[in-house]
Amino acid sequence: VNNAIGVLVMSYGTPESLEDVETYYTHIRRGNPPSAAQLEDLTSRYRSIVGGVFPLRENTNIQVAALQRTLDELAGEGAYICYQGLKHAAPYIEDGVAAMAADGIKNAIGIVLTPQYSIMSVGGYMKRAQEEASKQGIAFKSVQEYHLHPELIDALSKRVTEGLDRFGEQRADALVLFSAHSLPAKILEMNDPYSDQLLATSRAIAEAAGVEKWQFTWQSAGQTGQPWLGPDILETLTRLSEEGVKNVLVTPVGFVSDHLEVLYDIDIEARKLSEEHGIRLERIRMLNDDPQYMAALAASVLGLAHGGT
Numbered sequence: 001v002n003n004a005i006g007v008l009v010m011s012y013g014t015p016e017s018l019e020d021v022e023t024y025y026t027h028i029r030r031g032n033p034p035s036a037a038q039l040e041d042l043t044s045r046y047r048s049i050v051g052g053v054f055p056l057r058e059n060t061n062i063q064v065a066a067l068q069r070t071l072d073e074l075a076g077e078g079a080y081i082c083y084q085g086l087k088h089a090a091p092y093i094e095d096g097v098a099a100m101a102a103d104g105i106k107n108a109i110g111i112v113l114t115p116q117y118s119i120m121s122v123g124g125y126m127k128r129a130q131e132e133a134s135k136q137g138i139a140f141k142s143v144q145e146y147h148l149h150p151e152l153i154d155a156l157s158k159r160v161t162e163g164l165d166r167f168g169e170q171r172a173d174a175l176v177l178f179s180a181h182s183l184p185a186k187i188l189e190m191n192d193p194y195s196d197q198l199l200a201t202s203r204a205i206a207e208a209a210g211v212e213k214w215q216f217t218w219q220s221a222g223q224t225g226q227p228w229l230g231p232d233i234l235e236t237l238t239r240l241s242e243e244g245v246k247n248v249l250v251t252p253v254g255f256v257s258d259h260l261e262v263l264y265d266i267d268i269e270a271r272k273l274s275e276e277h278g279i280r281l282e283r284i285r286m287l288n289d290d291p292q293y294m295a296a297l298a299a300s301v302l303g304l305a306h307g308g309t
């Protein structure tokens with residue numbers, strides 16, 4: 001038996017190579033392979049982001065390593081051992097739990113690298129982790145959300161301030177556009193906290209950074225034939241341009257890494273549309289292994305370990 005507490009750090013996952021995109025996409029689509037056109041579309045998006053690599057993998061690796069160091073500093077080496085578990089790529093969530101079991105871990109805590117809870121995002125990760133933990137005889141608790149943790153809000157508000165400074169003389173004119181991954185609109189019927197939590201994070205950052213001009217928009221909706229939460233960022237930018245807005249700082253609040261949905265959907269797609277509409281678009285720097293983000297994660301884990309629910 002290993003008396004350490006296992007920490008399952010969960011993230012979305014990304015392909016290992018361009019050849020691997022089809023397997024990854026099929027997993028996201030719950031086993032239904034994409035059409036040739038869908039596959040080509042996704043592959044070409046991966047090709048066009050920074051160097052055609054998959055930055056989410058490296059970023060998740062550095063986040064897990066940084067959280068391990070932070071927990072070692074706060075609780076002493078060996079008290080907590082971090083394992084990685086990805087939603088749509090290896091090492092899968094189940095692999096992470098199995099690795100804990102192989103090390104003799106009996107107690108574990110799960111945390112997802114996204115701050116807000118939705119039954120369709122964090123809920124999905126946690127269900128898989130909990131099921132595998134039960135199979136492996138591991139007692140498992142999960143951090144549901146940390147969307148208002150003071151360290152997270154402070155880290156993001158600093159990035160907003162720094163992003164606004166880039167507008168120079170136009171700074172006072174700039175609008176902060178908070179964004180997050182859309183989800184199918186049916187979550188609204190489930191009383192899901194996702195939208196409220198995203199707005200709460202956005203409001204807290206705006207207050208901390210002293211920003212008065214801000215709005216929230218969705219991004220990266222899927223094409224599933226069902227309605228998704230809107231308005232989408234491309235519609236919002238079009239409307240803002242019609243209202244005469246010229247400077248926009250996009251501030252993703254549900255993403256914590258540089259990855260496809262940031263480097264393509266914002267930096268390439270939304271920026272191109274903005275340029276066509278005469279808007280200067282800037283984006284905050286993503287958190288990646290920001291020490292304050294690591295402090296927020298570590299505090300959430302320790303809070304749960306010391307008797308939280």
Ligand code: FEC
Binds near residue numbers: 011025183261
């Ligand atoms: O860089 C990368 O390789 C991965 C970037 C990536 C992140 C991400 C985060 C979230 N997703 C969420 C929900 C959905 C739902 C569907 C869906 C589909 C995709 C596809 C790709 C993709 N997602 Fe994703 N998501 C990322 C990438 N996502 C690629 C498939 C093709 C496409 O639409 O572009 C629809 C599934 C279906 O077909 O039924 C729903 C949510 C998040 C944010 C929370 C989190 O990080 O877990 C929610 C990063």
